[in-house]
């Protein structure tokens with residue numbers, strides 16, 4: 001029986017594969033060497049004419065050749081594609097890991113900038129910075145701050161609890177840091193506490209479930225409401241400019257008595273609320289074990305609110321979307 005010289009077939013296959021210049025040629029080569037008009041296929045047709053033994057041995061040989069041709073084509077195709085992409089990478093000379101470096105330089109997020117600015121204003125008049133955890137106990141967020149059991153702020157519709165017994169939560173206000181500071185430090189106290197707070201709020205133009213506040217606390221022997229007023233008026237003028245007008249109106253907060261809201265006159269027409277404040281309620285000082293002769297004042301201000309007013313930002317979501325066109329303006 002005349003067998004085809006398969007070494008020759010494989011040699012000519014290798015020659016063909018070496019000359020390939022485009023990916024679709026591999027399909028053509030497959031057809032040429034394995035398709036129905038290929039030499040291999042002609043040989044297969046002859047099998048039926050052979051004796052049983054020859055059929056078996058030649059059939060097995062044809063299968064080995066078939067596999068060898070397929071393997072050669074596949075390997076050659078993979079090498080071809082690898083080479084194509086490594087050539088492309090070299091020619092573009094682009095290292096994506098290095099290209100991340102922003103050639104224009106980078107800067108702090110507007111919220112961090114405003115937070116730093118507010119902290120700086122209070123540092124310059126002697127306040128130290130204090131921090132507290134974002135996951136808090138109900139005690140620090142509510143009880144110690146003289147907030148009664150029935151207060152609506154404690155509802156699960158307002159506060160994000162982290163356990164089913166409602167004993168731990170995501171702090172709803174930085175006022176918690178007042179308590180933590182006084183628990184751990186003897187009076188007097190002059191601190192500001194910047195940080196993130198959480199509420200079960202829907203996102204709208206002025207509300208976000210996560211936002212930032214700066215808390216302030218001043219406790220000493222002779223502090224009066226006039227000290228509170230002078231301190232906060234100083235802050236507002238430093239932040240918005242000397243010409244800004246402020247007014248204090250009565251309000252209610254569980255942890256201060258009396259309590260007030262500070263409003264600023266915007267564009268010479270509307271009064272807008274910017275912060276809450278008051279004289280620290282004696283119950284709060286009792287909870288942290290401060291001696292009776294100490295008293296003082298506290299306040300809490302929303303950082304997003306300050307930034308929106310100062311920079312005329314119309315929707316709170318701008319701060320969190322990380323759109324570079326918004327961020328690079330500041």
Ligand code: DAH
Nearest residue numbers: 173256276277278298299300
């Ligand atoms: N914690 C209040 C809030 O989130 C803001 C506040 C009001 C803080 C009065 C104070 C304060 O320290 O005295 O709405």
